[in-house]
Amino acid sequence: MSRLDARTALPDGVRGPGERPRQVGIVHLGIGAFHRAHQAVLTEDAAATTGDDRWGILGVTQRSGRVVRQLRPQDGLYGVLTLGEHERSLRVVGSVLDAVHPGAGGDVARVLRAIAAPTTHVVTLTITEKGYARRPDGTLDVDAVRDDLQAAAQTLGAGVAGDRDEPPSASAVGLLVRGLVARYRAGGAPLTVLSCDNVAANGHVLEGLVREAVRALAGLGAPSTGLAGWLDDAVTFPSSVVDRIVPATTDAHRAIARELLGADDEGLVVGEPFAQWVIEDRFAGPRPAWEAAGAQLVGDVTPYEDAKLLLLNATHSLLAYAGVLAGHETMADAVRDPALVVHARALQAEAQAALADGRPGGPDLEAYAEQVLERFANPATGHLTQQVAGDGTQKIPLRWGPTLAGLARCGAALPDDGVLFGLAAWTAFVGHAARTGAPLDDPRADELRAAVESAGTPDVAVAALLALPGLLPAGLGTDPRVVDGVRRARRSLDA
Ligand SMILES: NC(=O)c1ccc[n+]([C@@H]2O[C@H](COP(=O)([O-])OP(=O)(O)OC[C@H]3O[C@@H](n4cnc5c(N)ncnc54)[C@H](O)[C@@H]3O)[C@@H](O)[C@H]2O)c1
Ligand SMILES: O=P(O)(O)OC[C@@H](O)[C@@H](O)[C@H](O)[C@H](O)CO
Incomplete structure (x- = not known):
């Protein structure tokens, strides 16, 4: 059986992605199952309602290159199989334009360029609770992010933005800081960093960790710059509450999807019918009209x-x-x-x-x-x-x-x-x-x-x-x- 890609003719009853976004507007760190079944779907639904085609997603997968191998041969397309007690449906989602692995042998420079690009306005994260690299007392485990911070410090000290080979990244918070440094050096367009993990006050927590990391750069040889001030002025970290039960995909799920799609889908994800996204309305710049897809924008989550x-x-x-x-x-x-x-x-x-x-x-x-x-x-x-x-x-x-x-x-x-x-x-x-x-x-x-x-x-x-x-x-x-x-x-x- 052939594999899902942009040439696959979708059978009746399987909703397709429609017009795909023309550019990356969102960089997502931690593209596991949940992001594909939740934020990527709402992003596509918002675009379908508004016709705004700026919000393609570049997915970053840090622990392994598996998602790259799942999505790249499929032109970024994947199915979302919704399974309720009395319902079963499949749709193919196209809001993810590509996936990148910034670890050893991967392409960290591409991630940094994407975070730095003025056409990118939002970085979202689902990196799991442990991805926040917090010590038991809640402070940043600097040892866990040291290699990335070392790279960030060197970039800050380098002459011209983009003039050095970038070492691979080993941590999500470290990669984010490197991306922020790249954006600052590229002109410092405003950016919203939106955590979507099951962590209390996730935006506040992430902001605290990023600020700790930025303070640690001085001890790693970074020159004194206006980076911290730029964070104050141009970067926001709203909190958000995400909800949809998304289990790990199994062979049994793939078999159901194959029957509905008539093609193999290595990137398939599965979710329950329910979905909710509550977002603190504190954006630094443009964002998708997620409310058009059912998200709630509120003052306090x-x-x-x-x-x-x-x-x-x-x-x-x-x-x-x-x-x-x-x-x-x-x-x-x-x-x-x-x-x-x-x-x-x-x-x-x-x-x-x-x-x-x-x-x-x-x-x-x-x-x-x-x-x-x-x-x-x-x-x-x-x-x-x-x-x-x-x-x-x-x-x-x-x-x-x-x-x-x-x-x-x-x-x-x-x-x-x-x-x-x-x-x-x-x-x-x-x-x-x-x-x-x-x-x-x-x-x-x-x-x-x-x-x-x-x-x-x-x-x-x-x-x-x-x-x-x-x-x-x-x-x-x-x-x-x-x-x-x-x-x-x-x-x-x-x-
Ligand atoms: N699955 C759900 O039902 C669900 C629902 C609500 C919220 N979430 C949130 O999303 C998170 C991810 O869930 P999922 O279902 O996508 O899991 P997953 O296992 O499919 O994907 C996890 C992702 O996190 C990354 N990751 C894991 N450990 C990391 C680390 N130490 N540093 C950096 N990145 C790391 C992986 O590379 C992968 O991209 C959850 O931990 C939770 O916070 C999940
Ligand atoms: O995804 P985890 O591993 O953080 O937690 C497991 C589940 O409790 C969680 O994923 C829920 O299914 C989810 O939070 C529902 O929205």
């Missing part, structure tokens, strides 16, 4: 972000850990298990209590929480518990930390069926991996294994894991009410 992280993502993580332990492969099986969903609901009740004093606006929390559970129960996407369970040390502080802090403010004895149950399930999940040698997908996997291996008993392991720096809000990782409650929940899980 915080109430939406709180609901998303503490009611959706938090519940997802609890069900993922407990689901893996109970032998459920998919999220739909986990949420349909009555023994698990009671804990999901208990966590949601605690999160709602913690959010009660939050800022006004945002969704109705009661209805939102219920809708989340219904979305998880969609069996068609086949979202795997193991996928959601990855990177626990990066997700737990964001998803469970604020709820735990709210709970701890309430009183002497803490209930152990909600967030404490989630923590117990996570410790059991980690313990199982450490004991059996099963893969533990977490950037702090070595620390986790060491904590469990030196512990001897589950009670000691629980205490060691909860005390990991940066995991829980200050003081709570060693708070006896938390440690004892998690131990109680863990005993009930191990029984």
Whole structure:
């Protein structure tokens, strides 16, 4: 069977991309499955409504060249397969014009030129929580981005913009700083940097890391320039809240798409019918009319972000850990298990209590929480518990930390069926991996294994894991009410 590309005649029922953008207007860092199923789709829909053809996307894939191999032979085209309980549809998206790998053997100079180009107005990111290279205390892990910052410092000191060979890039924040330096040197047109990761206050966090990195340039031999002032004047970092469940694409998904398309599609992504994008309206220059595609432009994303992280993502993580332990492969099986969903609901009740004093606006929390559970129960996407369970040390502080802090403010004895149950399930999940040698997908996997291996008993392991720096809000990782409650929940899980 032939492979999807610009010559493929799309069958009836498969929506095509229409007129493709004439230029790159957006550089996206971290073009994994989610960007292709979310921002790229809304960008194409906005262009279709307005006829504005400036918003092609250059996708940057940093960890491997896989997405380049998927998309380049397909002229950047790929399918988005929407799978609901009662619906199935395929569309081919054309807003991504090309993909680039800036690592060893890749083309970092092309990325830097694209970020510097005056026709580029927005850099978006989905680089996962760990891509932000934060230390447990939230500050920039300068060692992780040092090579990129060294390159940025040399570029700042070089005579003419674009006059040196660019070394490959090893970090997303470092690559962004190099791109900002290139843009500054190329005349400094305004730029909006828009994080689309599941990170609280993502724009604010990213801005802080970029500013730390820029301050570090001086220590790496960069000359004194007006770069920091230009950031103040010409670059904005709005926050945004993104939502659509996008599982990793499987061969079963590819088989469904092949049947609908009549061609092979190596770049296929899959999503649920629901999609939401709430964006802080703080742009430095032009942007696509994303509101024409259903995005909400708001003054403050915080109430939406709180609901998303503490009611959706938090519940997802609890069900993922407990689901893996109970032998459920998919999220739909986990949420349909009555023994698990009671804990999901208990966590949601605690999160709602913690959010009660939050800022006004945002969704109705009661209805939102219920809708989340219904979305998880969609069996068609086949979202795997193991996928959601990855990177626990990066997700737990964001998803469970604020709820735990709210709970701890309430009183002497803490209930152990909600967030404490989630923590117990996570410790059991980690313990199982450490004991059996099963893969533990977490950037702090070595620390986790060491904590469990030196512990001897589950009670000691629980205490060691909860005390990991940066995991829980200050003081709570060693708070006896938390440690004892998690131990109680863990005993009930191990029984
Ligand atoms: N998949 C979803 O349902 C979903 C929904 C909402 C938000 N998101 C956000 O999008 C992110 C990516 O999800 P995805 O489904 O595209 O995952 P994915 O595994 O398909 O892609 C991850 C992308 O991040 C990059 N990346 C990973 N680790 C990195 C690192 N250390 N430094 C730099 N880049 C790194 C990879 O190169 C890849 O481009 C999530 O972590 C989350 O923050 C995902
Ligand atoms: O994508 P991750 O790994 O950060 O988190 C896994 C899921 O909780 C997440 O992707 C949700 O499906 C998503 O946030 C829904 O919008």
